[in-house]
Amino acid sequence: MKAELAALISSALEQLVSQGTLADVPEAPPQIDHPKDPAHGDLSCNVAMVMAKRAGLAPRDLAQQVIDALPINALIASADIAGPGFINFFINPERHTEIISRIFSERSTFGQTNIGEGRKVQVEFVSANPTGPLHVGHGRGAAIGDCLGRLLDATGWAVQREFYYNDAGQQIQNLALSVQARAMGKSPDDTDWPEDGYQGSYIQDVANAFMAAETVQAADREITASGDVNDLDAIRDFAVACLRREQDQDLRAFAVAFDHYFLESSLYDSGAVDETVSTLVRSGHTFEQDNALWLRTSSFGDDKDRVMRKSEGGYTYFVPDVAYHLNKWQRGFERVINEQGADHHSTITRVRAGLQGLDAGIPKGWPEYVLHQMVTVMRDGTEVKLSKRAGSYVTLRDLIDWVGCDATRYFLVARAPSSQLTFDVDLALAKSNENPVYYIQYAHARAASIRRKAQSALGDGAEAAGLEHLDCLCEPEALTLAITLGRFPEVVATAAERLEPHDVANYLRQAASDFHAFYNAHHILDAEPDIQRARLALVAATQQVIANGLNLLGVSAPDTM
RNA sequence: GCGGAAUUAGCUCAGCUGGAUAGAGCGUCGGUCUACGAAACCGAAGGUCGCAGGUUCGACUCCUGCAUUCCGCGCCA
Structure with a gap:
């Protein structure tokens, strides 16, 4: 819909150029947004403000000319000029509800795109050393990493999930x-x-x-x-x-699974570590000093050079790391995304420097990193620091035992990785409207319940019949919900592109909220037959989208609660 | 001291990479069940977006400086 509008606006701009109003058409396609305020229409465009100066016109005057030059079309119901020169577009209502038919045909694949085109990406995450139980920080990494894998999968990438561990140091x-x-x-x-x-x-x-x-x-x-x-x-x-x-x-x-476990010891066994060191020596990026071998990481953006081989003969930890990442590159991953705790951020420069030093044609920004900040756990209003089992830290198992897998996953993934996270055990435990996990799952269960009732009262085919009467969905609550459902593929694509799974969590809360509002404003089963069936189709579509979204988070979508 | 991340409502956090009157949940206050799941809905109060400059049609967003918090800063991993 955005693309369709963009094409219309581009065509209008070309028209203005041919009239001599504008000197040229901007190289980038016009920027189109979803306004926050419904009074500002369904979509808005800022092109008149961007172009006004070069056109020598007041933004609002240019906006009017753009509107006048728009081709005749079936998309736009009306267009207004507002504020400093925004053009606000109101879309024909039936265009909002067509998405329901698409959801019906795509079902569990609705939301997926093929941006990745089958290219290979690896997500490495958790990678805890086998020296103790997983703690909450690993849990956050597991939730984020797994969700990134699901998002990349949903956008057409060929994803491998890898767990690397030190078994020798x-x-x-x-x-x-x-x-x-x-x-x-x-x-x-x-x-x-x-x-x-x-x-x-x-x-x-x-x-x-x-x-x-x-x-x-x-x-x-x-x-x-x-x-x-x-x-x-x-x-x-x-x-x-x-x-x-x-x-x-x-x-x-x-509910986290890996495709491959990689042992650090294998890098020594295969000779990859020695080979990496000799390649770096040959490339001329190393030097000897104080009886140790150093890598000139400072010529690749590090603030000082780093020791590779200690005076006692052993390698420092980042050497096998470089060998490991060379191995990943040789395995043909166009992208590698390492999900780690932010306390390891200093390794990024070293690993990338080592890879550059190999002169192997590896891009400078490869691999990519997603770093998550610390997690603190609150219970009864105070910070929980100790676990009986692990001694000095709260374990992932503790959290799962306290609040369950679904709530743990949701809470660990619902915030931007770069934000420090406070995990409120009491909130995650609440089976009430205080708890966002239950709020979303409740919407799903409620939709399932309505559909069960419809099934027994009307039999098969009622929902599909509703697709023929989508024009009955004219109330604001129904249209708002349909618009939100239609945004889902864009949300998934953006979350995958930005590597920020919390976008999906926020979206689901909005979708659930729009559904609850619709439910409370209108009766579904107790309505005229055509309206009833159309609303039923909307309910079914909503359930599908919420299920698809929860699946991306690895959270279950229960039919009953 | 150096580097990274952060600073938005009483609390926990979003803010679509520069757009319109800065949003949501919780908490607080007030309303909604003889109809499909009230684990829900509707409404209200609540803000100097850490501070000060700068960039421009327009800044929570970008730049500079300062303050505060967290994390790193080893020939540990």
Whole structure:
């Protein structure tokens, strides 16, 4: 509809050029907006204000000339000039309700577009090291990353979801030592407790399982414990498997699935890390100093150079990161989107610098990053900081246990990633109008309920029959709702383009609100047959759009509550 | 000190990348169920968009400076 109007306006501008009123047509298509105030029409255009200066006309005069030059068409009911020179367009009402027929034919695919044209994109998210349970920050990353995957999928990209984890470094060594210490009956208060050891009570559980020689099955491995407290390698393998399994279970409970798990150790095993280092040395972007090997990251925008190989011989963490991202590039991803906590933002410059240093033709802004800010959890008006299980932080599992998967997902994804998030447990728990999740789900359930009643009273075909009577939908509440439904594909496309899933959450609240308002203003089943069927079609379309939107968030759309 | 993010109603947050009188939910106050789900709806009050400049037809949005908060700043990951 926007595009159609834009074409009409362009044609009017060309007409003015041929009359000599304007010198030339602007290169960009005219900008068209949805006004906030319904009195300002359905769509508005600012072209007269933008062009006024060059045309040597007052904006309002130019606006009038544009309106006069518009071709005859079936789209526009009327056009006004308002404010400093806006042109406000009122669309013929039947154009608003045609969308209902489209929703009927596209069903669960309504809202999808093919902007991505099947090109490959990878979304890497969560990527927690297997040293403890997932915490709320990981939960936010899981919700945002999964939703980004769904959005990119819905806009025609070929999406791979990847989870990267460190299974070989110092943190894993600390984990193994902590489990061993627990297995030997030590506690964090003891003087010989490992330095930087993990203190949560889950370490004791892992130690007990190891000593009992249990077998664990994680997504990508199965390990049976040896029970030998002196075998640190066995303890390490077992502990990693245990915590991987626990993270898998948390993610499954959170309705998040990955296509691929990538192990940091594989980069060492395959020689990719050494190869990356020698490529960087060959490219001339490195130097030796203080018995260490440095990368000149400062020539790629970093504020200082970084050590790649420490004087003791080991690599710093960002070297495998560079090798990892080279691997992603070689796998053919046109785009890679890394979803991470904002506390890791300093790695962005280093990874990109390393990739540039490889001279492999990788674009400067590749990969892309979505960073989320911290999450604090509030309950009973105070901040919750401790989890029994993990010790120092609230876990994702805690949240799911308290408020359920749907509410957890909704709350973690409903705010812009760049905003710090306060998770209000009491609000998420409320089964009332205070809770936006239930508000939206309630709209869906209410629509489903009406359709069940219609089905038993009228049988099949009533909704489809309504498509023949959409001109009966003339009340403001019905038209407002239909217009909102029609915006859905644009909302999905914009959210995917901007990598901001919260747009979808906000849209759903609006759609639910418009539906509730329509419901309260007009009877659906108790109406004249033609009107009844038309309204029923609108209800069915609404249910479909809300279901499609909730699906993008990974939140369920219940028929009854 | 340097870098990143943020600052909008009592609280939690949107604000479509520069548009019209800055919006929503919660909370507060007042109304709506003998009809399809009241987990809903309708209305009211509530603002110096952190501060000060600048850019232009027009700034919450862009630029500069300042203030405050959070996060980073290791030959840790």
